[in-house]
Amino acid sequence: MTTTLDISRVRELFDLRGSFLVQTGGGYSDDPYPAWHRLRAQAPVHAGTVHELTGVAEPLVFHGLPHPDRPHFSAFGYEVCSAAYRDPVTFASSPDAVGATGAIGTDSSMLVMGGARHRRYRGLVQPSFVPAKAQWWIRNWIEETVHALIDEIAGHGRAELNVDFCAAIPVLTITGSFGVPVAQALDIRAALRRPGAVVEILAPIVAARREQPADDLISVLVQAEYTDDDGVTHRLSDDEIYSFSVLLLTAGSGTTWKQMGITLTALLQRPEILRAVNEDRRLLRPAIEEALRWSPTDPMFSRFVTADTEFHGTPLPAGSVLHLCIGAANRDPDRWERPDEYDIARPPKPSLAFGSGPHTCLGMHVARAEMLTGIGALLDRLPNVRLDPDAEPPRLIGMYERGATAIPVRFD
Template sequence: MLLEEIAGLDPDGIRTLFDTGGEYRRAISGGDYVEDFHADLRRARESGAVHEGCVEEALGLPRPEYARRWSEPVVSVFDYATVNAVFRDSETFNSEILRGTFATFGPNILGMDGAEHTRHRAVVQPSFGRAATQWWIDRWIAGITDALLSRVEERGRAELNLDFCALLPLLTITGSFGVRMAETLRLRELIERMIGADVAREDKLAASAAAADLLLPLIADRRENPRDDLISRLVQERVRDEDGNLHGLTDEDVLAFARLILTAGSGTTWRQLGITLWALLNNPAQLDAVRRDRSLVRAAIEESLRWEVTDPTFFRMATRDTVLGGVSVPAGSRVALCLTAANHDPARWGDPDAFDLFRPLRPHLSFAGGPHVCLGMHLARAEMTVALTAILDRLPNLRWDPDAPRPVLMGLQMRGPARLPVVFG
């Protein structure tokens, strides 16, 4: 049944929503940026760990359209130690600038700090902790992976970006909500409109309301008829208020979590899985090593995360005058933390620009750090682990399609390959 439902998804809709190189993507993510990102970041870092201006300006590019509306000063940070220190100093550098997401998502943990953030994150953390990964695998990830690969394994060729990578995390999250397959792409389209940098505020709010229209009936149903899914867990959770009293989540509380989880869960893992496959396909000796020894799957995923972060830049706001890397940072400044540059810091990794799954594992910053470390990092790792293992099992002798142009990684804000054309067998 799942295979038939997936086959009914609109291929043009999938292509529109998940084409990194398309016009829409270029407009909001710098998708036409295909230069040697690592070399450009290295030159910026070597000229100073901290720069005045945003990351694009430090790379010698014009200030992007989305940043031209900013009135406050901006600095960008490129070394591991300073980026890590900023993430962990939530008193000097907070998430106030992300409270703008409250208008479309509802009050959510992205824009919360301190005790407020701790109280609200505690509500959803158990469903995304390491101990919950097997629940996700058994309930959704394994079955969806099987269905997606069943569609392509007899063909001998596939475009894995759209046939597989884009759909696995989306269907995992919407499946955990109980969203009908027919509404899955519609919900993803609404989320894209809510976060689009080139979308007018009134259109964002309209998309948010339309997403609520799809989700509220599910929330109401789970209050009356709980199931073993994420929405059922949320409606049964309790949040502690400022006075220490526990109370149930309102529909708006659940909606805020649902919108945020769908946005993060259906976007980043898609592109990061594509990056992992791209890196292995371009390093056949390492791909062969993973084929022979599946214990290297974890190493391949962690090296992919370190080597090429799909969301290279995170932002914080300085709460008081301070100094970073010898650069004065006035209170109210935006601080752009370049995770990719930090993960390529030669003070922490030898030959950092090389993809090398055999390097010793060390903590990286691809999931950010500190109190706001990525809520879904264990789910993302589980999805990529199950996916990569199954692809190696079921698509033997996987290699680039010799009849298709070799894809490149592109983008400055949402980085990944536009296509993954492969043959196998």
């Protein structure tokens, strides 16, 4: 694969502080964790949204927001967030938790489905995202993408890793799995707010795979079958495939990029840990898992309350929104010692970085494969990589989509 990415366009589309992400709090540059620690210590559940309780006054948009006509509550502890995830009947992933209907996009994907319909649709695509399929993703798309990107920077002695490396990997991986050429990858990213434009790119590919399947994800989707309650066998419609594709692009191309940048920032700012990972590559996996716990890129997701209930001492009326601050939950001192410390040697415990329950992130194993392959190859080929002492060091910013600013490095 020869990459033909327009780097200036990549930087525009993947700027945490740019117009694309400003509505989610991309301009927030403080450390939210002290406020979250305080809130968690005060009570399991608070009235209000996470950003308001953190001290951000301007309205923000994210999962479960803004919904100004609904009461809002927020939870900050591990047990309370985990309990909500485990009760999808009371705490639904969407206002209606119904099947996929309406316009193409994430609002009509299985992200908003509930119950048997969600289980059926998820079961169709899940086989392509189980741990055993990680090598399929690595072999077909991830490995080639990673090494092509390193080829472009290896001879320069310095680089910016967050956008020029991390951001490009998931976009090229996902679009590659769709059969989209590299030249069109950024067109898809730019079109995510206009799903119709994504359909224009995907429609001929879906049609071609219905005629002649290949070894890619679109072929898996067009061949997937399910049996309804009457025993009738169905395949996914074109619109259902488009909605799932938009969901995968929206969820996968942003989160993995930012989480990889967070992990690299954590390692590069701690040379002793980076040295240990370089000397023993088996430590890379726990380094990634610890970064997911320590600073998940999406530190909040929401659930819609379906019936009047009392939850950890707080009455929640039907129709209200419960925001689960998983960033705070992942640093709950009742579950982890020294929770603010990035410690790759801590005993492993599941965190909520990928959610929990029926809507656990479908692509989490692909995301892990991208991060393991990308960071591992970077350290293999640029073993002397380090932060550029002459450049501004990276910082973690953002409210609902947290990530690193530019990660300038040298490896000469």
